[in-house]
Amino acid sequence: MDLIYSHLLSSIIFLPLAGMVIALLIPSRHEKAIRVVSMLVSVAVLVLVAKLWGMFVGTGEFEFSETIPWIPSVQIFYHVGVDGVALLLIALTAFLTPIAILASWNEITKSVKAFHVLILLLETGMLGVFASLDVFLFYVFWEVVLIPMYFLIGIWGSKDRIRAALKFFIFTMAGSVLMLAAILYASSVAGGSFDLVTWYGHKFGLMEQFFLFGAFAIAFAIKVPMVPFHTWLPDAHTEAPTAGSVILAGILLKMGTYGFYRFAMPLFPLAVVKFAPLMLTLAVIGIVYGGLVAMVQPDVKRLVAYSSISHLGFVMLGLFSLDPLAVQGAVLQMVNHGLSTGALFLMVGMLYSRRHTRMIADYGGVARTLPVLTAAFVLITFSSIGLPGLNNFVGEFLVLLGSFQTRTAYAAVSISGVVISAIYMLWMVQRVFFGEATKEENIKLPDLRVREYWVLAPIIIFIFVIGVWPKPWITMIEKSTDAFLTLSKRVEMIVPAPVPVTLNEVKIPQGGE
């Protein structure tokens, strides 16, 4: 036990991997045992994360830091640690994974063993991405995530799964190899080190920053996804099994925004000044365009997928506004989107398991037969469109409040996104759940089962908790986002943007990493 506590973060990262090995050793005919083991392991991870949360101080520095020489001859270290934001995303990962496993309890019936092995491998990858402080290590985890998700979509997905899986893989791979080239170059100019903290302190040249930021930004923008790199997302989300969609929307997309938060922006502040208008424009386009396209989707799952593009646009808007409130809102919005969109995908899965269709037109009037499911769906819908008192309101409000101060025009256009989201979500709810039940199949459907209560209840609780009492969450990330802003605004403090500056004029502030 002492060993676990003294290496708490590493234990959290590799516990799912250990669980994967156990699951591998169980003969595949014992399906129930495999489900139980992976459930227990993922819950154990959640418990350890809760412990980590309890011990977290929130200084803005990296806590629970561990450094072990991995390939010392080329200066590669196993270096992990968390700040408030990373911890929040780790908690989100640990929270959603058991829910995804529980949601697949009846849905996944073929190759049960392989499914759980991949989910656990995926969890290790995701946790590693959020905890890595060595850029090489980060890249390794980043790529590790790709493979299980590819298989999850490709094996357990619906009709068009093969094309969707391939599209997902090629898009992500194309971005990440560019990032690899950038990492190689950055490390060679930063004296061969891969340590993120060292990189924070290194002064990259102006042109270097432009190119490096470009390469990192493309990799992350594909993952977020930002328009115009979003085309893989609707396919992948729609074809993936419920658990895959939940993890994809809930966590994998956050890897992109987290990448901006942790790497692209604080490392290359000069490029941030230069590219901010472009990134903000793309974010706003994403907000409006994602919403408009979501409106006309005939397929519920596709609608939710496009809504993600819109929601993630708010996160990007918040990050690139470089305003303290907006950044806090953006980080909170990462978690909020994980909860509400995750829940939406879960419920679409529940509807699908009852009716075996995702087409809006096939439903109508199911509120009468499924009162509880409808109530839950409406609640999550309210959360998703940002009703005050629920989680999304806090995040979106902070983002808009903050960005109005620094980027008024962009924020003004983004407001329309809030309205659009209300339209497409409520319109969809109306067509699916209310009205007359014209189709005979919709009259006799079983309502929520006990297992499904357990799947939804934790998410709904947190939707209320964050919505009603957001203060502790903000306090936790406050110092970290401040550190992020100090690093990312290293230019603006010296010279009024966007006058081109040479690096000699830029001072590295002492307080930051």
Add this chain to the structure above:
Amino acid sequence: MPQFAQMDWTNLFNMALPWLVVFAAAVISFLAAALVEEEDSLVIPIVALAGIAVAFAVTWQRWLSPSANPVIGMFIFDRLAFFVWLIVLAAAAIAVLLSIPYLKARSFAKPEYYGLILLSTLGMGCLVSAGDLLMIYLGIETMSLAVYVLAGFLRFRAASNEAALKYFLIGAFASAFLLMGIAFIFGSAGTTNLAVLGQRSSEILSGEGRSFFLFGMAMLLVGFGFKVAAVPFHAWAPDVYDGAPTPITVFMATAVKVAAFVAFLRVGTSALRFSGDLWITVLTVGAIVTMLVGNLAAIVQENIKRMLAYSSIAHAGYILVAFPALVNDPQGAGRAILFYLFSYVLMTAGAFAVVVAMGLGAEEHTAISRLAGLGKRRPFLAAALSLFLLSLLGIPPTIGFFGKYYLFLTAVKSGFIWLVVIAVINSAMSAYYYLRPIVVMYFRSGEEAWPTEPMNPAVVAVLAVTSISVAYFGIFPANLLAIVSRSF
């Protein structure tokens, strides 16, 4: 040549012991062929494997305590030679192991087969320890002559005959280029010794022999280009790889390529790298074209052997990415190339071993569509193939990723950033064809019945060793890296 007069024969014998062991094993297996009655007797492959094992052990011991004065005549018995020779021996052992079930399934186990593998291996030994252009030529010829025969060994198959003939004609052509290059270099420099060439090349290049010397170097490049199957000298590779017996394809794609690359590396670090910008330009263009052609052509292949052939062309391109870096940073680039060669051998041999396992029925099954449903029926085989393909693609944490990373890092350090950008884009492109077998194995359910008999132990051994190494050295490359660093 003054060295010959003072040559110490005991020393030569001592240093070349691993080479001589392989030679002895070859001779024994040829002689035993006359005595062994039944064709598929295990005696000869066991003799071959034993010879390889002894040679391996002796070489490893030599690597641990290298001689202070490694140059003997035309040979250089340094750690580089020993390390690469270890790789070559391992590849030869894999080829022998895979051949046992392969030939048995075709009832065509001829005893001379294994002796030829050993002779070819011996040629590679000369190649990797060559300190002189003439020894390089002799090594390449010894190596290739045996492989010509082996490529056409299944003489009842038209494709095999075609492969042998094609390989022979192209190989002879390449040897002629090589020899002409050596002649021109000798004409302009007055020596074929690599070390002397390295010292004198700048002097020659500024003198009146410049154009002859450069022409000779260009011919040499063409010769090596043929041997490592670099574009535009690659056209033989897919047909030959496809037509040859699969274990021989493994042998050609791994051992032959490694040996040729290391000889190229020796020439590169000693003589070529002083040719300056010209050498950089030629190799940069060569690397880009080789990667592009290999990857683009691999995308459209329906036959897994051909796909792997084009993939090995693409990998030759990746290795060439580090060659221009030899000018500024010979040590770093050399190490990266060595590491990559090692990882390339592991993953390629592993992938081909799966192809051998597929073809153990009555006929050769090399269509990618035949893999359908493999994930369900042969989960271990499918998992192993996926691992090798992902490693070839360069997904962490496999050895293929670290190898590629290390290769590209040295290129970036020497300032070839755009070359690396092109290389990584190629790498992303290769995802398309490396993923196809995985799609077929796991995402499609196959109708065709697969042979359900248990896997052959020899194939299992090869798969186990290669897959464990691919995963282990991918996650913990530090030890291997230390060995490589001490070898170059």
